[in-house]
Amino acid sequence: MNAIxxxxxxxxxxxxxxxxxxxxxxxxxxxxxxxxxxxRIPEVPPLDDGFPLSSPHWGLLAGExxxxxxxxxxxxxxxxxxxxxxxxxxxxxxLRVRGEKRSVRESGEGAWRMTERAYGTxxxxxxxxxxxxxxxxxxxxxQGVLRIELPKVNAxxxxxxxxxxxx
Amino acid sequence: MDxxxxxxxxxxxxxxxxxxxxxVDIWEDAQGITLEADMPGVAKDNLSIGIDGDTLTLExxxxxxxxxxxxxxxxxxxxxxxxxxxxxxxxxxxxxIEAHLANGVLTLRIPKTEAAKPRRIEVKA
Numbered sequence: 001m002n003a004i005x006x007x008x009x010x011x012x013x014x015x016x017x018x019x020x021x022x023x024x025x026x027x028x029x030x031x032x033x034x035x036x037x038x039x040r041i042p043e044v045p046p047l048d049d050g051f052p053l054s055s056p057h058w059g060l061l062a063g064e065x066x067x068x069x070x071x072x073x074x075x076x077x078x079x080x081x082x083x084x085x086x087x088x089x090x091x092x093x094x095l096r097v098r099g100e101k102r103s104v105r106e107s108g109e110g111a112w113r114m115t116e117r118a119y120g121t122x123x124x125x126x127x128x129x130x131x132x133x134x135x136x137x138x139x140x141x142x143q144g145v146l147r148i149e150l151p152k153v154n155a156x157x158x159x160x161x162x163x164x165x166x167x
Numbered sequence: 168m169d170x171x172x173x174x175x176x177x178x179x180x181x182x183x184x185x186x187x188x189x190x191v192d193i194w195e196d197a198q199g200i201t202l203e204a205d206m207p208g209v210a211k212d213n214l215s216i217g218i219d220g221d222t223l224t225l226e227x228x229x230x231x232x233x234x235x236x237x238x239x240x241x242x243x244x245x246x247x248x249x250x251x252x253x254x255x256x257x258x259x260x261x262x263x264i265e266a267h268l269a270n271g272v273l274t275l276r277i278p279k280t281e282a283a284k285p286r287r288i289e290v291k292a
Contacts (some may be wrong), residue, residue, distance in 0.1 A: 022186030066237040073237060077207035085215035117205055129240045144207030144271010145231060 065126060072128055072150045079144030080117070085142070088148060088164035090134035095126045095148065140164040171242060186235060186250035189273075191224065197285050199278035206249050207271035216275070218261050224252045225273065256284030 008139055066073040078086075088096040103119045132150035139148045148164065189204040206208040207213070209227035217224045255261055258279050265276040 046191070048283070065240040066241050068237045072240070075231065075277070077205075079205040079207040080203075081270065115192050116190040117192050117203065118190075141270070143210055147231075 006027070014136050030135075044167050055066065063124065063126065065129065067152075070152055072130060072132055072152060074126055074148045074150070075131055076123075076124065076148075077144065078141075078144045081144075081146075083141050083166045086139070086146065087167045088129065088137075088139055090128075090132060090144055093131065095150070096123065097126065097146065097148075098123045099146075102148075121122065134164065137164045139164050141166055172285045180205075182288070186248035189227075189249045191251070197279075199276060202253075202273075202275040202277065204249075204251070204273045204275075205271060206268075206273050209249065209271065209273075210269070211250050211268050214273065216266055216273075218255075218264070221255050221257075222252050223255050223261075223264075223275075223277075224250065226277075227273075 035119050059060060063074065063076045065074075074095060074097075076097060077099075078097075078099055082097050083104070084101070085100040089098075090161045098121065100121045101119050128150065132154045134150065137150045139146065142149070146166070187208050191202055191204045192201045193200060195201075204225055206225075206227045208229035208231050210230060213228040213230055215224075217226070227249040228279045229249070249273075255277070259280045262282045263278050267274045
């Protein structure tokens with residue numbers, strides 16, 4: 001099991017047993033923050049499944065790719081992001097999704113805090129299963145899920161680099 | 168994600184029994200506690216926030232409505248249910264919880280009871 005997998009499992013197990021009140025939360029918070037701090041997270045080894053995750057801080061960002069005869073649909077879970085903070089590009093046979101999630105909290109005046117959710121920038125490169133007409137691509141963002149629809153072309157057309165605007 | 172983890176995910180999907188545990192941020196201030204939970208894909212109508220005694224339970228169902236005839240090329244998100252429970256301490260006022268859902272993020276504001284809020288005590292000379 002690699003670091004991310006162990007980390008995810010640790011999370012679910014740890015939190016299911018959370019039944020002792022907020023004191024218990026406070027005890028666990030220290031560990032949670034260490035786990036998520038930028039410097040302590042080990043690098044994710046390169047993946048060869050065609051769906052590499054570039055940023056180790058976004059290990060819970062999950063994606064799906066669907067296709068039918070005419071189009072490819074990519075969905076990415078990316079909760080809590082402003083639409084302007086997405087940057088989508090199609091280059092060669094790859095869709096690259098970049099984004100930034102900003103923390104709205106200035107500073108904690110409270111006695112304690114706990115942070116499990118990822119902040120900062122992320123990037124995912126998704127290898128597309130067929131050539132697409134990137135200039136006709138559309139994207140939408142609803143309920144924290146980014147959905148990108150890319151019409152297919154016949155393989156003869158050369159791939160181009162195009163920016164996709166999120167609407 | 169390595170093969171072991173993929174195997175685990177697949178088992179969880181097949182069993183349809185293990186809901187996803189949403190990641191949360193929780194922070195406290197003098198007036199109460201704020202909780203933010205990532206629940207992407209959950210619409211307001213598919214979200215439930217329940218309080219049973221001291222237990223606060225968040226549950227949500229993912230409904231993305233993709234046409235069923237589309238073929239999966241690659242899928243990581245297959246569990247369609249989120250669930251997570253928390254125990255509320257007695258100094259939190261469970262009758263005045265406010266909830267807000269936007270961009271797949273649920274925000275809960277749980278105020279402290281009046282008795283639990285910090286009070287300044289004037290010292291008389």
